[in-house]
Amino acid sequence: MTLRLAVWSPLPPSPSGIADYVAESLPHLARHAEVSVVAEDPGSALPAVDLDLYHLGNSPAHAFVYRAARTRPGVAVLHEWSLHHLVLSETVERGDVSAYLHEMRRAHGDKGTFVGRQVARALGGDLLPALFPLNDRILEGSLGIVGLTQFVASRAAARVPRRPVLHLPHHLALPFDPLPSREEARKVLGLPDAALVVTAPGLATATKRLDVAIRVAAQLRGRHPSLRLVVAGEVDPSLPVEEWAREAGLGPALTVTGRLGLEDFVRHIVAADVVLALRFPSHGEISGGLVRALGVGRPALVTAGTPAAEEFPEGIVVPIDPGPRETDELGAVLDRLLADRDLREAMGRVAREHVRTHNDIALTTEQLARFLQDVLGRKDAILASLAPHNAAEGSLLAYLLDEVRWSALDLGLDGVPAGIETLLAQLAADRR
Secondary structure (H helix, E strand, O other): OOEEEEEEOOOOOOOOHHHHHHHHHHHHHOOOEEEEEEOOOOOOOOOOOOEEEEEEOOOHHHHHHHHHHHHOOOEEEEOOOOOHHHHHHHOHHHOOHHHHHHHHHHHHHHHHHHHHHHHHOOOOOOHHHHHOOOOHHHHHHOOEEEEOOHHHHHHHHHHOOOOOEEEOOOOEOOOOOOOOOHHHHHHHHOOOOOOEEEEEEOOEOHHHOHHHHHHHHHHHOOOOOOEEEEEEOOEOOOOOHHHHHHHHOOHHHEEEOOOOOHHHHHHHHHHOOEEEEOOOOOOOOOOHHHHHHHHOOOOEEEEOOOHHHHOOOOOOOEEEOOOOOHHHHHHHHHHHHHOOHHHHHHHHHHHHHHHHHHOEHHHHHHHHHHHHHHHHHOHHHHHHHHHHHOOOOOOHHHHHHHHHHHHHHHOOOOOOOOOHHHHHHHHHHHOO
């Protein structure tokens, strides 16, 4: 019997990179299931399917997916570990600070309440939301969890140990077969054939370390006069990229492309000599641009200690420590790579072979389809196990369950001890 599957996710031209990921995977998934796509809030007209597949990312574009996943149990694909910014957009940015503080207390106890008050006042910066993930509602209410990194999958398995969990490597999908050569890509894009090109692909945000990259590129221009730094994508309007370039003396050696179509995006990766995929702090995500860079055989630099650095065997990516020596380390590594074409090509070959073996989109989609069939076979049993934990939001029982839940987690337990729900339900009933 063919699996009837509803895939919940924004689709292009949504600014979410997950939209591109899902659009690429749909034709392959359709070979294994009867697929319906929910690309916006459907209201009350929900599709009749066997399973719902929720693609969740840490941005407001996924709000309708998050709300559906909380009310209609399905399989959650966590593209990053923390959904903190998504929860903020659904609470604080809608004027409901108390709901946000409740989520922080529920997930992190008294410490969460304290930190939440700072974040709600816009005092948390980039680091505090990354250190205090918010994903409990999704983990607890899902039939199964899919993590695109081992980082996410292992944490999900520890958090809900009796639930099906799959580590699904981020797929590799390329719009060209065969790929253009580096020279062909540069000709189309108008990049000098003889330049040394360092490319930072994707939406440029504060976490991408562009300020550091610009300083380093400017410093290296003395040793590598043909060096060009390319930001292949849009730039967050709050980032003073042009000002950074002027202060560093990088000037016309910086190129910012703005939003790109997929073909030109991949051309920029092919045209690069080195790809920068730095990210700090991380919310547990992995970049599709990084996987594409490795798949076309380009050496890629990532931030040490992040899922992107830990996802691949040693030698596939180059980790750069985000600490106080980040600028010096990035400069030394880039200098070495830019000076040695043979080294760049050797690293690229190893990366390409690994990613094309383990991240091929047909392979990863088949893995996902097998997992979904397994979850479907266990669906009734999993739903039965979820039932005792369900309570109407805003009710006394829900409040009591939340208080006990965070206390249990604070004690190192993986959930509410067996039988507690029944006692709390009786207590709540007696107070009516």
